[in-house]
Amino acid sequence: MSAFRMKVSLITGVSKRLYSLVLSRSDYNRRISMAFKIITDSATDLPKEIIDEYQLHVIPTPVTINGTDYFDGKTIFPKDFYRIQSEGADIKTYHINQYMFRENFEPYAKAGDEVLYLCFSTGIAGTFNAANLAREELLEEYPDFKITIVDSKCASMGFGLGVIKLLRMQKNSASKELITEAARYFFDNMEHIVTVDTLEYLYKGGRLSRTSAVVGGVLDIKPIIEVNDDGALVAFEKVRGRMKSLKRCVDLVGERGVDLEKQEIAVVHGNDPETCTKVKEMLTEKYHCKNIIESQVGCAIGAHTGPGIIGIVFLSASEEKYAEYLK
Numbered sequence: 001m002s003a004f005r006m007k008v009s010l011i012t013g014v015s016k017r018l019y020s021l022v023l024s025r026s027d028y029n030r031r032i033s034m035a036f037k038i039i040t041d042s043a044t045d046l047p048k049e050i051i052d053e054y055q056l057h058v059i060p061t062p063v064t065i066n067g068t069d070y071f072d073g074k075t076i077f078p079k080d081f082y083r084i085q086s087e088g089a090d091i092k093t094y095h096i097n098q099y100m101f102r103e104n105f106e107p108y109a110k111a112g113d114e115v116l117y118l119c120f121s122t123g124i125a126g127t128f129n130a131a132n133l134a135r136e137e138l139l140e141e142y143p144d145f146k147i148t149i150v151d152s153k154c155a156s157m158g159f160g161l162g163v164i165k166l167l168r169m170q171k172n173s174a175s176k177e178l179i180t181e182a183a184r185y186f187f188d189n190m191e192h193i194v195t196v197d198t199l200e201y202l203y204k205g206g207r208l209s210r211t212s213a214v215v216g217g218v219l220d221i222k223p224i225i226e227v228n229d230d231g232a233l234v235a236f237e238k239v240r241g242r243m244k245s246l247k248r249c250v251d252l253v254g255e256r257g258v259d260l261e262k263q264e265i266a267v268v269h270g271n272d273p274e275t276c277t278k279v280k281e282m283l284t285e286k287y288h289c290k291n292i293i294e295s296q297v298g299c300a301i302g303a304h305t306g307p308g309i310i311g312i313v314f315l316s317a318s319e320e321k322y323a324e325y326l327k
Contacts, residue, residue, distance in 0.1 A: 040117070041058060056163075085201075093304070101135075108147070123153060153230065161264065161265070267283070269310050
């Protein structure tokens with residue numbers, strides 16, 4: 001064999017092995033194009049079309065159903081999850097652990113990429129701490145690996161909406177320093193207004209006592225829930241009746257939001273698209289909102305709220321500072 005053919009053969013062999021590796025790790029086959037990577041986890045509840053548009057690496061959140069592990073957005077999806085939940089399945093959630101994070105971070109460390117990981121709220125799960133443990137472990141092996149982990153202190157599309165804005169900024173050539181700064185700004189000023197149709201799942205998830213659940217059910221009490229400054233879900237008002245709770249949520253958007261006619265907001269639901277559409281119509285009629293994203297709540301939150309969850313997320317501060325990169 002000539003030296004040229006031997007060289008081509010060697011290159012081809014290496015290429016095939018690399019290609020096999022890429023295929024075997026399909027979550028990372030999009031990593032090669034840029035050195036600065038924004039990644040997140042499935043607690044963002046981002047619509048599939050947005051994930052596809054930005055080729056976003058989304059680390060799946062684990063959930064245990066009747067003793068079997070599933071991964072949100074990979075092996076279990078909202079439609080099937082809520083059906084299983086309605087059948088009375090035993091459902092438990094746990095956060096992405098250190099080993100899972102290492103598996104997801106290491107390919108970037110090997111490739112020499114810089115990573116910005118936007119993380120589910122520490123007020124709800126231990127995700128942030130586990131991610132940092134994986135980071136420290138990887139730095140022992142890859143001391144030059146640059147990874148910034150941002151605790152969003154947000155949930156569902158409150159978290160997801162910030163991710164969308166940062167991806168858009170990256171697409172419009174914002175610097176990584178400005179993107180990281182904007183991440184903290186968007187998450188610090190993100191509002192979540194949430195209600196549920198039944199207290200049953202809050203009780204099952206240990207977030208409500210049995211007595212409160214029973215009494216609340218009899219009186220048709222609907223809690224109004226927010227994500228507080230510590231990133232925790234807390235009920236701060238109680239309303240009687242589903243329609244009154246939805247109206248109160250919409251009123252709170254007006255009380256807390258700014259530039260609602262201009263800003264991008266999101267409305268999420270578990271498995272209640274009709275109510276979600278109704279809320280979108282209420283927001284459009286009252287505040288002339290023009291850009292509303294609709295999404296479904298996944299396992300991380302849905303396991304504790306049930307299919308009747310409705311949430312509205314929006315900014316309480318102007319995004320004018322970053323406007324040129326958000327077009």
